Amino acid sequence: MGYVNGNIYVITTIAVIGGALFGFDIASMSAILGTQQYKCFFNQGGLDDKGQCAGPSSSTQGGISASMPGGSFVGALASGIITDMFGRRRAIQIGSVIWCIGSIITCSSFSIGQLVVGRFINGVSVGICSAQVPVYVAELAQPSKRGTVVGAQQWAITWGILIMFYISYGSSFVDGNTAWRLPWGLQMIPAVLLFFALFFLPESPRWLAKKDRWEECHETLALVHAKGNHNDPFVQTELREIREMCEFERHNQDASYLDLFKPNxxxxxxxxxxxxxxxxxxxxxxxxxxxxxxxxxxxxxxxxxxxxxxxxxxxxxxxxxxxxxxxxxxxxxxxxxxxxxxxxxxxxxxxxxxxxxxxxxxxxxxxxxxxxxxxxxxxxxxxxxxxxxxxxxxxxxxxxxxxxxxxxxxxxxxxxxxxxxxxxxxxxxxxxxxxxxxxxxxxxxxxxxxxxxxxxxxxxxxxxxxxxxxPETAGKTLEDVESMFQSDVKPWNTKVQYQHIRKAEQGAVVLGKVDEPATEKTAS
The missing domain is CATH 1.20.1250.20 (MFS general substrate transporter like domains)
Known part of the structure; x- marks a missing residue:
């Protein structure tokens, strides 16, 4: 299978590039739309009272700006099907390819219509990545680090905004259409790096378990949580909990979007x-x-x-x-x-x-x-x-x-x-x-x-x-959270269990004992 990196921080650093793509889009559009190069190329309003290009009309600019979140809405919904079919890692790779396609269309735009299409396609990519990067790293991370690694997506977004803001501002001093084509072209580079780097990262162990690929699931848990030690107590416990959850869910019909809106x-x-x-x-x-x-x-x-x-x-x-x-x-x-x-x-x-x-x-x-x-x-x-x-x-x-x-x-x-x-x-x-x-x-x-x-x-x-x-979900395995929701505990009575889960990861205590009343698992 080749080299696979099991360090959760390396995995997170690469995966959250998918989140940074959103930040690149926010900053580039914010910085570019005020430049004369952009306004003159997509000019609809003639000259303003200062003799400068007025740019697209306010309603048209609203449509240009909104095309990205519109595409993201479509991409986020589609990502649920893509990730269940191909896996978390492959879904992010698909998103990075779509981002490159959208960026090519955007930076080569010769009309407002082409610009809107390109930004919509970029949005589809952002929708896929913003939905599935948190799922991917959450399913790989140790419970005591889950908040840190999933929260890194937001940090990547803020870095994307900051970096692209200065790139776009610097490009505004370039003459001609290069001023706006350059930043929209450069934003492809992180997506290309993301696509190839993901080949060296493991797939989500919980997705592998869902597909009955138990040997790979065990291998990944050992790699990420115990530096390859298959017999580590925490790895064994988590593998058992995942197996129990999969066995329980196997008695239910295949998941559909409609299941999310059922009473339970x-x-x-x-x-x-x-x-x-x-x-x-x-x-x-x-x-x-x-x-x-x-x-x-x-x-x-x-x-x-x-x-x-x-x-x-x-x-x-x-x-x-x-x-x-x-x-x-x-x-x-x-x-x-x-x-x-x-x-x-x-x-x-x-x-x-x-x-x-x-x-x-x-x-x-x-x-x-x-x-x-x-x-x-x-x-x-x-x-x-x-x-x-x-x-x-x-x-x-x-x-x-x-x-x-x-x-x-x-x-x-x-x-x-x-x-x-x-x-x-x-x-x-x-x-x-x-x-x-x-x-x-x-x-x-x-x-x-x-x-x-x-x-x-x-x-x-x-x-x-x-x-x-x-309710509070910190300091619990994803399987413990499932048990909590099936109990009668009130949200304001739930607590962070950071120290308990840290001891469990170190083999000092047994997982599965949480503050909340334990209940028999029922069909979800």
Missing amino acids: MINRTHIGMFTQIWSQLTGMNVMMLYVSYIFGMAGLSGNANLVASSIQYVINVFMTIFALVFIDRWGRRVPLLIGSTLMMTFMFANAGILKSYGKPAPPGGVDNVAEESWDMSEAQAAAKGVIACTYLFVASYAPTWGPVSWIYPPELFPLRLRGKAVAVTTASNWIFNFALSYFVPPAFENIKWKVYILFGVFCATMTIHVFFFF
């Missing part, structure tokens, strides 16, 4: 979907995409605005590190509750400042927001307060909802449904991303500062929702 699974499906939906409705996209407008209100322009904008990307990368280091000790519930509470506070603070010092948007709305939407020329202190709240908001999101929204869904579902379930939950993320791409620009024009009130209310609602419905 609907609660988990709703939790997984809302984890992804709420992550969009935190308002992070508002802060990330429109922060340059807010900085324009504070009197920043040109390179000063670039530096201020890039600071939030650096904050996003840096603060996510805390989640990678501590998320398995913190658990899932506490970061979600603290994160939404802090984000609510900063959203309401921004709304209050903008209400007190703002003025109505002029004709042209968002297109002129940086110069005229809210006149803060006489309220520099207030404008700096908005900038500070924006940075604090990003710092609150980065170690909480950002990574946990990817970590949590794969942990909720039984093996036979996991691939399709995460496909559906990730599709929920993308359909709301798609909707917000259209909603936010007219919202800024029509309801102005109330946009922040709206997202603040969403943050307050998700805090209540998480407290009453989201």
